[in-house]
Amino acid sequence: MPTERLVLRRPDDWHVHLRDGAMLKAVLPFTARQFGRAIVMPNLKPPVATTADAVAYRERILAAVPAGVSFTPLMTAYLTDGTDPDDLAQGFEDGVFAAAKLYPANATTNSAHGVTDIAKITPVLERMAEIGMPLLIHGEVTDQAVDIFDREAVFIDRTLAPLLERHKALRVVLEHATTAEAVAFVRDHAASGRVGATITAHHLLINRSHIFQGGIRPHLYCLPIAKRETHRQALLEAAISGEGPFFLGTDTAPHPLTAKESACGCAGCFTAANALELYAEAFEQAGALDTLEAFASLNGPRFYGLPVAEEKVVLERSPSTAPDIVLIADGDGVLPFRSGETLNWTFVGAA
Ligand code: DOR
Numbered sequence: 366m367p368t369e370r371l372v373l374r375r376p377d378d379w380h381v382h383l384r385d386g387a388m389l390k391a392v393l394p395f396t397a398r399q400f401g402r403a404i405v406m407p408n409l410k411p412p413v414a415t416t417a418d419a420v421a422y423r424e425r426i427l428a429a430v431p432a433g434v435s436f437t438p439l440m441t442a443y444l445t446d447g448t449d450p451d452d453l454a455q456g457f458e459d460g461v462f463a464a465a466k467l468y469p470a471n472a473t474t475n476s477a478h479g480v481t482d483i484a485k486i487t488p489v490l491e492r493m494a495e496i497g498m499p500l501l502i503h504g505e506v507t508d509q510a511v512d513i514f515d516r517e518a519v520f521i522d523r524t525l526a527p528l529l530e531r532h533k534a535l536r537v538v539l540e541h542a543t544t545a546e547a548v549a550f551v552r553d554h555a556a557s558g559r560v561g562a563t564i565t566a567h568h569l570l571i572n573r574s575h576i577f578q579g580g581i582r583p584h585l586y587c588l589p590i591a592k593r594e595t596h597r598q599a600l601l602e603a604a605i606s607g608e609g610p611f612f613l614g615t616d617t618a619p620h621p622l623t624a625k626e627s628a629c630g631c632a633g634c635f636t637a638a639n640a641l642e643l644y645a646e647a648f649e650q651a652g653a654l655d656t657l658e659a660f661a662s663l664n665g666p667r668f669y670g671l672p673v674a675e676e677k678v679v680l681e682r683s684p685s686t687a688p689d690i691v692l693i694a695d696g697d698g699v700l701p702f703r704s705g706e707t708l709n710w711t712f713v714g715a716a
């Protein structure tokens with residue numbers, strides 16, 4: 366008899382793109398409906414680079430939370446070559462920043478202001494290690510000579526491993542891990558308690574062949590790009606393991622439909638509309654619904670040193686339909702991942 370009802374401590378999303386303006390208003394309610402807290406990515410245009418930027422952005426996010434919904438945005442700083450260590454540390458100590466995000470310059474969407482050479486932010490990283498501020502990493506090399514499917518594994522060898530050697534107390538999260546190499550690397554450092562990894566729902570559900578199934582499917586294109594099936598299997602095995610360093614981060618990354626369905630479509634999957642249903646599906650396929658709560662609700666808060674949620678939410682094993690296009694106030698829309706398709710699970714709400 367399959368599980369018909371899942372009751373979990375209210376999960377958190379440790380990696381979201383909420384955007385700004387009309388897009389923020391359109392997408393935030395989806396994240397706030399399912400998750401109690403979320404680590405908010407800072408790659409706006411211009412980026413959320415200073416404590417003052419983050420205070421202002423947090424206000425705009427809170428103003429977009431629907432009445433009666435409790436949701437805590439956890440803010441991050443976008444590191445640049447010019448990040449001021451004093452401002453960053455002040456922001457962390459004042460509780461404005463939960464972490465800082467490292468985008469290698471030009472690795473992905475809105476990363477043009479990212480770090481051009483990690484050596485340039487050595488004083489920033491030393492300070493972060495000192496105060497226990499986590500570094501969240503987009504782990505891909507930007508060397509265009511490296512094959513797109515290898516950029517994460519090469520980043521681990523060339524940048525991440527030496528970084529952890531140089532900064533022995535720095536705490537890092539390898540965001541949206543997509544490879545077996547990432548899983549192995551995180552496990553190798555598990556004993557130190559200073560390395561974590563988020564895993565998206567889409568990387569648990571698709572491999573690279575899905576992106577080209579019957580034609581090119583722009584809504585399955587994200588960065589880091591989905592890898593071959595063996596990597597999906599490794600990610601799934603890590604996610605369902607219950608091991609502390611692996612936790613939920615959707616990387617929900619909405620883009621207007623016109624920017625996705627274009628000759629040069631943007632990277633990002635909008636999974637917030639049914640994130641928990643998608644994770645439940647992946648865990649169920651792996652026969653591991655019993656470890657979903659550790660992955661979704663326990664491991665993340667423990668890594669970040671935050672309390673686990675007391676509230677609970679319910680998922681039911683009944684079909685739901687991924688919503689149709691979500692209209693943005695300015696006339697365009699965002700298409701949810703698996704839009705119009707039937708999912709096996711339904712998010713019911715608070716227990
Ligand atoms: O697919 C992605 N979309 N990957 C990222 O790293 C950034 C994100 C975005 O902001 O759209």
Ligand code: ZN
Pocket residue numbers: 380381382406616618
């Ligand atoms: Zn992201």
